[in-house]
Amino acid sequence: MTKPTFIFLDMEMDGLYQCEANYVPLTPISFLKRASFVYRKSPSVIYGDTVYTWNETCDRCVKLASALTLLGVNRGEVVAALAPNIPALYELQFGAPMAGAVLSALNTRLDPPTLAIKLHQLEPKIIFVDHQFIQIVLEAFKQQSPGKPAPPRLVLMGGKNCTGVPSSAMNYDDLLSLGKPDFKIIHPNDECDPISISFTSGSTGKPKGVVYSHRAAYLNSLAVIFRYDMRKMPVFLWTVDMFRCNGWCFPWVVAALGGTNVFLREEANAEAIFHSIVIHKVTHLCGAPIILDKIANLKSTEQQVIPTRVDVIVAGPLPSSEIISKVESFGFEIHHGYGMTEALGPMTDRCLRTSGDDERLRIRCREGTHNILMEDVDVKNSDTMISVPSDGKTIGEVVFRGNVVMLGYFNDIEGTNKAFKDGWYKTGDLGIRNPNGGIVMKDRVLDSIITKGEIVSTMDIEHVIKSHPFVMEVAVVGKPDKIVGEIPSAFITLKDECFLSSNDVIKFCEEKLLPRSMVPINVSFGNLPMNSTGKILKYVLRETVKATESIPCTNGEKGVSSISL
Amino acid sequence: MTKPTFIFLDMEMDGLYQCEANYVPLTPISFLKRASFVYRKSPSVIYGDTVYTWNETCDRCVKLASALTLLGVNRGEVVAALAPNIPALYELQFGAPMAGAVLSALNTRLDPPTLAIKLHQLEPKIIFVDHQFIQIVLEAFKQQSPGKPAPPRLVLMGGKNCTGVPSSAMNYDDLLSLGKPDFKIIHPNDECDPISISFTSGSTGKPKGVVYSHRAAYLNSLAVIFRYDMRKMPVFLWTVDMFRCNGWCFPWVVAALGGTNVFLREEANAEAIFHSIVIHKVTHLCGAPIILDKIANLKSTEQQVIPTRVDVIVAGPLPSSEIISKVESFGFEIHHGYGMTEALGPMTDRCLRTSGDDERLRIRCREGTHNILMEDVDVKNSDTMISVPSDGKTIGEVVFRGNVVMLGYFNDIEGTNKAFKDGWYKTGDLGIRNPNGGIVMKDRVLDSIITKGEIVSTMDIEHVIKSHPFVMEVAVVGKPDKIVGEIPSAFITLKDECFLSSNDVIKFCEEKLLPRSMVPINVSFGNLPMNSTGKILKYVLRETVKATESIPCTNGEKGVSSISL
CATH class of the missing domain: 3.40.50.12780 (ANL, N-terminal domain)
Incomplete structure (x- = not known):
């Protein structure tokens, strides 16, 4: 031109x-x-x-x-x-x-x-x-x-x-x-x-x-189309906000494939989703994992088995096995992605398929490989930018490079310079690399805990706690401790009409064979602080734990009672 | 980088x-x-x-x-x-x-x-x-x-x-x-x-x-992957020569999808194809339409129904309905493409599906739309470069533009300049545009016939003649004529043990309701001259008809007898 x-x-x-x-x-x-x-x-x-x-x-x-x-x-x-x-x-x-x-x-x-x-x-x-x-x-x-x-x-x-x-x-x-x-x-x-x-x-x-x-x-x-093996003329139900990573690029994807965009003015609820699937033969929808909760929690009188395959793409925290199984039982195919605004939305993908209560499989689902149009993904030491060994345990920072990375931050050259280092985009997220090359995401760099000199993934702790049937949402942060560095502190939002004590949670973690260093010492209940897009504001919780006197829970002892956040 | x-x-x-x-x-x-x-x-x-x-x-x-x-x-x-x-x-x-x-x-x-x-x-x-x-x-x-x-x-x-x-x-x-x-x-x-x-x-x-x-x-x-709706890890049987348009870009496609390349040293025969499909679970193969003939002509004692879906992609002359039906009956899915070396191989695509003897459907199969990564396709007057109307009848030259077009001809700036005109790549092929936007290919510009001031597509004539069960291959060229301009002359290679007279062919064309101006006047039999890649050398035939005295055939009269080409 x-x-x-x-x-x-x-x-x-x-x-x-x-x-x-x-x-x-x-x-x-x-x-x-x-x-x-x-x-x-x-x-x-x-x-x-x-x-x-x-x-x-x-x-x-x-x-x-x-x-x-x-x-x-x-x-x-x-x-x-x-x-x-x-x-x-x-x-x-x-x-x-x-x-x-x-x-x-x-x-x-x-x-x-x-x-x-x-x-x-x-x-x-x-x-x-x-x-x-x-x-x-x-x-x-x-x-x-x-x-x-x-x-x-x-x-x-x-x-x-x-x-x-x-x-x-x-x-x-x-x-x-x-x-x-x-x-x-x-x-x-x-x-x-x-x-x-x-x-x-x-x-x-x-x-x-x-x-x-x-x-x-x-x-x-094009990468999105490959990632989800999309075919010509899909029917896409808009359940992800278009202001988020340009609706994960789906406005353009649907045009590329000559598909149909189905819009709902109001935020999608399960009834509207099922209705659209039946009426318009929806093939794809996506959004934060909350969408799965909505579908799974549809009252049984309203439950419908969907007539055709529908791919649901979620990105963010991994939903619980219970939720995944339930949504799958309706006939949905669930994909879980890892990404960020800077990489134009989800960047790795894994199709989730539950297999009973196999927790190892569940954890393996967090592993993803980079999409066909992303040039390179690596896990590196944040300072030296040397790759960690592919040993499935050494934690480093996940970095990308490729054509599906942002141009930079608008009018923020310092931010851009900090994000791009030595030809890589630094995600600020921690991960490990498995011997098979797969990358397993851990926490945000900021969200990890260092206890007794060891990096502990709060995500792994959260994952175990979230598998408790009474737990709606959980966040774990580190509480500064003079002796061990930081100690894991859990904040939990319970489901309606569910009751749990701190000790119940600690016992549950032990039963699930969480290593001693990862079992939270403090367990609090309340409503978790979230930002406007539904992400938990861990920095608020960190301020909270700093201000709270540490009351360690041990077996038989009563934990910290619910605090309002 | x-x-x-x-x-x-x-x-x-x-x-x-x-x-x-x-x-x-x-x-x-x-x-x-x-x-x-x-x-x-x-x-x-x-x-x-x-x-x-x-x-x-x-x-x-x-x-x-x-x-x-x-x-x-x-x-x-x-x-x-x-x-x-x-x-x-x-x-x-x-x-x-x-x-x-x-x-x-x-x-x-x-x-x-x-x-x-x-x-x-x-x-x-x-x-x-x-x-x-x-x-x-x-x-x-x-x-x-x-x-x-x-x-x-x-x-x-x-x-x-x-x-x-x-x-x-x-x-x-x-x-x-x-x-x-x-x-x-x-x-x-x-x-x-x-x-x-x-x-x-x-x-x-x-x-x-x-x-x-x-x-x-x-x-x-990427375009190839879209065109044939390919998924991850295909098994590709190499039946197209890698020296042709870089094997239609398949060396790179198979790597992009992490697939498997199955190589056969010798030119693929039907037995080898069936064997590879059974042993290696081949999912894709491609080449000139001759490959379909090979498969279709497999002796009945050797015929096998293939265990899984195999996509066969052919480009070049459209195979006969008979061949397509037979190959489909074995379980193959056939795609027919139009393209050229300059556009990196097949560029448009249509999946063929036979439906009895519906000739209209068969002709419609020649219609294709441009692939997702080709920017634009048009049919234009070769001289004025003005688009022809989308009326399904006005013939013009098919032109492309996009990122999947060659850089030019090696050390041939004149050739490159001739191919690229006003920001378009001129294919040298004729086509019409249907009201629905689809482009239907006609002849090469050089291969069309002008008779009584009207452009006649030799491809349309060949298509009718090729539907005769005794005809293996056919080529129609124009013979210069003082009165009407050019008259259609057909050259036919018959199948083994099949006999036909010129009049038989003319009658057949009439029965198939070919317009009078398109029924060939001369019909000759022999082996068609081909180049090293199996394409019929029409320029040789044109020289032949120029040198032959015209002996028009009419009903009841004997046509030109078989000549050796």
């Missing part, structure tokens, strides 16, 4: 060059154009009574891009959005890049002050806001410093009659009708140009704006 | 850059490295009693690359090979690029003078030769002009005791043992650097050296 024509003179080969015929910058925009060409009248979007075809979705995105250009959005400028998973947000995933813009879909659970900070950082020219969040945005506008640039222009998605909206605000449909259907799509000058900014969940501190390139977005979409 | 670190200052976004952590030049070398990491002890190669694992294949390729470097092969230099499909030729597909070299696997059916010309063009530093072809190579060396550079160094694959071999020649195994196992793989400086040179079959004239880039090879390998 815009790549200069050049001859490989240095290769001493004549007759060769790059031109538009043999070099096209990689971009997910190509997926949409091809879907419109190949899949035409097949359904692209289903949202209640609204159904679009690929021809229509492509036309709408072209008009959206045209309208953005008419509103003065220039190449490389940021367009923000605050909306649930609705078709308009899907259209922005293509329409914004097709105007040359960089899309930042923001977390819909942000409060006005945090949103104001994000808007200050991003300086978007336009913000698309679902009517449900308009008051939060208007509140955030008020909190912006007066000396700062004018707030972005508002485009309202749905719900025309919102109060307090500035007169410059436009309605999404009106904006679209401004756009020209023959608008010439703006392609990236270079495939490494930015396409989007996704914020990290901030479980370890301040959320960072992670920038993806067109190239990474394109290649990772 | 070697990409310079740079900041996107023009995007007014700080904190972003390319480095080894997030940018790796795309190259199929990555597939081998990952296969060695992920698939380790799984079989990579099966060849008689020889079995290698992915660890072993990777180690062997690293040593091969190291040895090539020790022999003085530099980045960008050509390494040639003349061998059947054997593991050593497979290793060269990775080993040569890993030394920075460009591999040219040559057609094993070349005669010494043609081989001499190719060697003169390529100036390879080294040529790898299977013992079966050593005398042809030595003969070609003799035919090289004395003033030219010294002939390439010989590396002998198998068969140590060949006569007349220069003393500088090495044995492949000895070469490998020279290589260092810890050799640092040479990656491309730029992903658009050349990786290989494949010669066109030359059905329309002089064979051209088509150069692929690392990027195109990588992306087309």
Whole structure:
């Protein structure tokens, strides 16, 4: 497109060059154009009574891009959005890049002050806001410093009659009708140009704006297809938020395969999931493991066995065997991934298949290998960057390199420099490498405990405790101790109508043959502190244990009673 | 790797850059490295009693690359090979690029003078030769002009005791043992650097050296996987020559998926195919449609129904319904593709499924859509480069653009310039575009007939004639005619023990409701002239009809008797 024509003179080969015929910058925009060409009248979007075809979705995105250009959005400028998973947000995933813009879909659970900070950082020219969040945005506008640039222009998605909206605000449909259907799509000058900014969940501190390139977005979409052995024309139920790693790149994946996007305005509950599967023949859905809990906890009167195979892809903490077995019994196929915003979502994958109560198998499920489009994965000493031995026990930091890694943190060169070391992306997560090459994830570097000079994985402890049928959620942190360094302290949220004492938990850990050094000394009960994306805030718990006097529990003794977190 | 670190200052976004952590030049070398990491002890190669694992294949390729470097092969230099499909030729597909070299696997059916010309063009530093072809190579060396550079160094694959071999020649195994196992793989400086040179079959004239880039090879390998919905760890039976479009990129595809390559030294016959399927659980094989004929014509006493699904991918002329039905009845799934060396092999695909004698369906099978990694396909007026209407009848030239198109013709800038026009690769093939977007291939531009001012597709005529149960092969060309322009002339090879008259064929065409203008006037019988890759040489037939006096056949009249071609 815009790549200069050049001859490989240095290769001493004549007759060769790059031109538009043999070099096209990689971009997910190509997926949409091809879907419109190949899949035409097949359904692209289903949202209640609204159904679009690929021809229509492509036309709408072209008009959206045209309208953005008419509103003065220039190449490389940021367009923000605050909306649930609705078709308009899907259209922005293509329409914004097709105007040359960089899309930042923001977390819909942000409060006005945090949103104001994000808007200050991003300086978007336009913000698309679902009517449900308009008051939060208007509140955030008020909190912006007066000396700062004018707030972005508002485009309202749905719900025309919102109060307090500035007169410059436009309605999404009106904006679209401004756009020209023959608008010439703006392609990236270079495939490494930015396409989007996704914020990290901030479980370890301040959320960072992670920038993806067109190239990474394109290649990772292909990687997703490989990872889950996806075929043409899947039916994808949107249960993962589109503001998270660009919906794990699924907006682009579904277009690449000419599939159908099924949207639910509200957060998906089990009934809605089963309903969509039956009505729309859903083949794939994904999200945090909570989705499995929802499915598993569906009341038995409502339980349905699904008619066809549905792949459920979860990433984050490993769900309990009990949950997995139950969800599998309905006919779902479960994949568990490990990844992060910086690697465009899940990066390793393992298909879970339960086999009774085989705990060893369960632990082995945490092992994954890197996907076909990720160049390299390794486990290294964080300081020396020397690889740990593949002995299945030496803990090091998991590092990646490849084309499906972020361009860096938005306006944060220090953060980017810290993340990229010696040609590797440092995940901040601990892992070991098995003799077979598989990598087993341990904790975040920050979350591990050092007791008697040994690195202990809090994840392994949590995993055992979570297998207790009464435990809903658990987090283990280290409590500083003058003698051993740190001692494991467990914080537990119990299921409704379930009761446990600290000693019950300790006994359970011992019965499960957890090594002595890993059995928690303190066990507390309460509601775990979580961030807006449902991740447990361990740093809050660490502050809590520091402030609490240590009351070790031993057999026969009563543990620390429930504390409110 | 070697990409310079740079900041996107023009995007007014700080904190972003390319480095080894997030940018790796795309190259199929990555597939081998990952296969060695992920698939380790799984079989990579099966060849008689020889079995290698992915660890072993990777180690062997690293040593091969190291040895090539020790022999003085530099980045960008050509390494040639003349061998059947054997593991050593497979290793060269990775080993040569890993030394920075460009591999040219040559057609094993070349005669010494043609081989001499190719060697003169390529100036390879080294040529790898299977013992079966050593005398042809030595003969070609003799035919090289004395003033030219010294002939390439010989590396002998198998068969140590060949006569007349220069003393500088090495044995492949000895070469490998020279290589260092810890050799640092040479990656491309730029992903658009050349990786290989494949010669066109030359059905329309002089064979051209088509150069692929690392990027195109990588992306087309992914395209192949999508095209045939391939899963992890396929078992691929080598029935397509590796010198043809780099074995349709399958050396790299199989590595990408951690599959198994099953090699047969001799050209595959039906017995060997069935045997391999039963013994090795083959899942995929491909080649020219002749492979289907072979399978279909297996004697009934030897016929076996295959135990599992096997995908057979053919490209070239569409096989007859009879053949397809028969092969399908054994349990094979047949895909038919359209492509060319310049597009790295088959580019469109359609899975064939017979449904009785529905000729309309059969014709529709020729329709294909472009693969996920090809950017655009169009049908244009060759001169104006304006798209033809999608009316299912206007004939134009099929054109492509995308990342899976060659870099150009080796040392032939004129040829390259002619192939690339206005940002499109001109295929030289005719097609129409259906209202649904599908492209239906017609003839090569050169092979079409213009009769009474109308373009007639010789392929459509051939298709009808080939459906006659006695016809083995048919080619139709235009015979110049003062009145109507050109008249269709058919050349037919009959099956053994089958007899037909010219009139029989004409009657058959009429019965099949071929339009009057398309019914051949001359019908001749004989053996069709073919090139070394099995393509019919229509230009020879055109010369033949020009030299023959026209003897039109009408009903009741005797046609031209069989002529020897």
